[in-house]
Amino acid sequence: MSRIAVMGAGAWGTALALSLWRRGGHQIALWAHSPAVAATIRGTGENKLFLPGFAVPGEITVSSDVAEALAGAEIILSAMPSRHVRASYASFAAHLHAGQILVSATKGIEDGTLLRMSEVIAQVLAARNLSLPVAVLSGPSFAQELAAGAPTAVTIACSDTGVASLLQQEFGSGSLRLYTNDDVVGVELGGALKNVIALAAGVVAGLELGHNSAAALITRGIAETTRLAVACGGRRETLAGLSGMGDLILTCTGSLSRNRSVGIQLGRGATLADALAGLNGKVAEGVSTAFAALGLAERYGVEMPITSQVVAILKGERSPLAAIEELMARPGRDE
Numbered sequence: 001m002s003r004i005a006v007m008g009a010g011a012w013g014t015a016l017a018l019s020l021w022r023r024g025g026h027q028i029a030l031w032a033h034s035p036a037v038a039a040t041i042r043g044t045g046e047n048k049l050f051l052p053g054f055a056v057p058g059e060i061t062v063s064s065d066v067a068e069a070l071a072g073a074e075i076i077l078s079a080m081p082s083r084h085v086r087a088s089y090a091s092f093a094a095h096l097h098a099g100q101i102l103v104s105a106t107k108g109i110e111d112g113t114l115l116r117m118s119e120v121i122a123q124v125l126a127a128r129n130l131s132l133p134v135a136v137l138s139g140p141s142f143a144q145e146l147a148a149g150a151p152t153a154v155t156i157a158c159s160d161t162g163v164a165s166l167l168q169q170e171f172g173s174g175s176l177r178l179y180t181n182d183d184v185v186g187v188e189l190g191g192a193l194k195n196v197i198a199l200a201a202g203v204v205a206g207l208e209l210g211h212n213s214a215a216a217l218i219t220r221g222i223a224e225t226t227r228l229a230v231a232c233g234g235r236r237e238t239l240a241g242l243s244g245m246g247d248l249i250l251t252c253t254g255s256l257s258r259n260r261s262v263g264i265q266l267g268r269g270a271t272l273a274d275a276l277a278g279l280n281g282k283v284a285e286g287v288s289t290a291f292a293a294l295g296l297a298e299r300y301g302v303e304m305p306i307t308s309q310v311v312a313i314l315k316g317e318r319s320p321l322a323a324i325e326e327l328m329a330r331p332g333r334d335e
């Protein structure tokens with residue numbers, strides 16, 4: 001029996017907690033950032049704001065108290081928006097100790113520092129003389145579908161292959177299959193960068209450009225995200241896996257994607273502010289990741305034409321249609 005603390009009670013943290021509880025064999029604690037969200041889940045047995053329609057059993061202890069959530073935890077699985085990871089771990093650090101395993105399920109790149117989430121976590125801990133293994137969980141996985149028990153496969157990445165194998169066993173169940181990988185860079189960037197291409201796929205859908213355009217975008221999207229991930233030290237084959245191509249296909253085509261839905265609104269002519277307001281407090285990571293990805297692309301001298309156009313649209317500097325026209329007018333090149 002392991003005690004697992006799931007830190008973050010948005011859609012993803014709640015779905016992961018449900019999946020791990022259903023698997024059996026673990027005590028699950030779910031930490032919500034806001035006391036109101038924790039109280040609602042405890043009081044109603046449901047996360048009405050972020051994952052409505054799924055019962056959260058009383059055996060999952062729900063709290064907004066960090067010390068309470070982390071007490072006795074052997075595995076800490078975090079799933080909060082990327083912009084809150086640094087501050088969250090700063091508040092967790094005093095309650096962490098050697099022997100614990102950290103797993104990041106957040107998909108994003110930190111604004112300004114351009115660090116991956118596992119790097120942000122390691123940096124926060126290092127400043128407090130703590131060093132714990134940090135694994136990454138990423139892959140094609142809509143929270144609602146995992147919560148419903150639909151068969152789902154994701155990647156669990158850690159530079160320590162023993163830790164990845166242990167997490168594969170501890171998290172795996174009849175509805176959640178995990179593949180191990182020691183390429184943390186590739187897995188983490190695959191999960192973060194697909195959100196930017198999903199915004200672009202939404203724009204294509206919002207403009208009603210059809211299936212040819214969508215397929216071209218997904219394919220050229222994986223080409224440019226792979227270029228960047230490889231330049232950053234990731235492996236090409238990782239980007240062809242679940243946390244690359246797999247998540248890209250899901251998010252670029254799935255109607256449950258928040259990133260794609262923001263892109264659709266932009267394609268239909270909405271402002272970014274209006275498109276984000278439609279999410280009612282839910283996160284679309286691709287918006288900030290687009291800027292960070294372009295920052296990494298400039299650092300490593302990598303060409304990212306789709307990401308560049310997404311940034312121009314987000315800044316309001318180019319209309320969605322003009323962005324597509326620019327992509328089509330680029331000089332011919334080899335595939």
Ligand SMILES: NC(=O)C1=CN([C@@H]2O[C@H](COP(=O)(O)OP(=O)(O)OC[C@H]3O[C@@H](n4cnc5c(N)ncnc54)[C@H](OP(=O)(O)O)[C@@H]3O)[C@@H](O)[C@H]2O)C=CC1
Pocket residue numbers: 008009010011012013032033034035037038050079080081082084088105106107108141142143144281282283285
């Ligand atoms: N939803 C999905 O299907 C999937 C999401 N992910 C990733 O998981 C991460 C979390 O997304 P998701 O669960 O969907 O989030 P949601 O959009 O469902 O919820 C937003 C979350 O942000 C939290 N939050 C707001 N302010 C703060 C703060 N200051 N500090 C800490 N947390 C805060 C909210 O907590 P509160 O209201 O309590 O303040 C809430 O839990 C993202 O990186 C996402 O890309 C990955 C795979 C699937």
Ligand SMILES: O=C(CO)COP(=O)(O)O
Pocket residue numbers: 107139140141142143195198247250251256257258259260283284285
């Ligand atoms: O990461 C996800 C599925 O793997 C969820 O995508 P959205 O954040 O676009 O909803």
